[in-house]
Amino acid sequence: KHAAKIRLDDVKGEQSREKDKADRATSEQVLDQRTRMILLQMINRGFVSEVHGAISTGKEANVYGAVAYPDLDGPPIQRAIKVYKTAILSFKDRERYITGEHRFKSGAEKGNSRKMVKLWAEKEFRNLRRIHSAGIKCPEPIQLKLHVLVMELLGDRKGYAYPRLRDAAISSEDAEEVWRSLYIQLLGIMRRMYQVCRLVHADLSEYNILYNDRQLYIIDVSQSVEHDHPRSLEFLRMDIKNTGDFFRREGVETLSDRTVFDFITA
Numbered sequence: 001k002h003a004a005k006i007r008l009d010d011v012k013g014e015q016s017r018e019k020d021k022a023d024r025a026t027s028e029q030v031l032d033q034r035t036r037m038i039l040l041q042m043i044n045r046g047f048v049s050e051v052h053g054a055i056s057t058g059k060e061a062n063v064y065g066a067v068a069y070p071d072l073d074g075p076p077i078q079r080a081i082k083v084y085k086t087a088i089l090s091f092k093d094r095e096r097y098i099t100g101e102h103r104f105k106s107g108a109e110k111g112n113s114r115k116m117v118k119l120w121a122e123k124e125f126r127n128l129r130r131i132h133s134a135g136i137k138c139p140e141p142i143q144l145k146l147h148v149l150v151m152e153l154l155g156d157r158k159g160y161a162y163p164r165l166r167d168a169a170i171s172s173e174d175a176e177e178v179w180r181s182l183y184i185q186l187l188g189i190m191r192r193m194y195q196v197c198r199l200v201h202a203d204l205s206e207y208n209i210l211y212n213d214r215q216l217y218i219i220d221v222s223q224s225v226e227h228d229h230p231r232s233l234e235f236l237r238m239d240i241k242n243t244g245d246f247f248r249r250e251g252v253e254t255l256s257d258r259t260v261f262d263f264i265t266a
């Protein structure tokens with residue numbers, strides 16, 4: 001079938017273990033045995049063909065670029081793989097999102113970090129599916145296995161990911177108008193997410209929105225909550241404040257947070 005190879009050094013776990021200490025300084029990025037097995041399985045099943053370098057390394061997850069060749073002679077499809085880390089620390093402050101989620105009742109998950117990361121990946125997958133099918137621009141979820149999530153890459157055909165809204169270079173002479181329209185676009189997205197998906201993002205900011213060609217894309221929805229979550233309105237107010245502050249700093253004459261809240265929830 002297709003040449004299925006893993007290019008990523010990280011995936012060659014055994015070899016990297018042999019490498020010198022300088023390399024081990026980056027061991028944060030080395031994938032563990034279980035993760036490598038999952039990636040190999042996904043390669044065998046054709047969801048991805050090659051795993052590339054890290055697009056992002058964060059506290060709770062790493063995101064890697066990847067390519068799939070669905071048809072032998074067809075063009076490659078760019079994908080992104082989010083690998084949740086089994087670090088217990090960062091999951092402490094995540095509890096407030098899970099507590100009160102009727103979709104994730106089982107308290108048995110508490111304290112078991114492997115189950116916790118699986119839960120986060122599952123949440124992100126389901127939320128992405130819901131947001132994507134509501135017609136909101138976000139990565140299309142492709143495949144989920146334990147703590148490894150394959151999704152559409154938001155980027156160009158060469159595999160370069162779109163910038164975060166924070167880093168977007170909007171410098172045309174009509175920049176002011178573009179910023180204004182992006183603000184309005186985001187209000188529509190937030191409203192649709194609330195009204196149609198019945199979700200509150202709960203970590204919405206210029207860091208979790210990607211930008212390309214006057215389009216906004218929503219990412220990072222593992223902590224998003226149902227709107228009947230006891231704290232969903234508190235999270236919504238926070239999302240409104242963070243995004244409103246950002247657009248105000250960019251010089252947009254925004255609506256008041258209160259007005260936006262009423263617009264989204266009405």
Ligand code: ADP
Pocket residue numbers: 055056057058059060061062063080082139151152153154155161162163164207208219220221
């Ligand atoms: P976290 O913030 O928890 O580390 P994110 O889901 O926000 O995880 O992903 C981290 C970064 O990886 C994002 O800021 C974005 O730059 C990049 N990224 C994540 N998903 C995609 C995607 N589907 N396409 C392109 N880039 C992505």
Ligand code: MN
Pocket residue numbers: 207208220
């Ligand atoms: Mn993020």
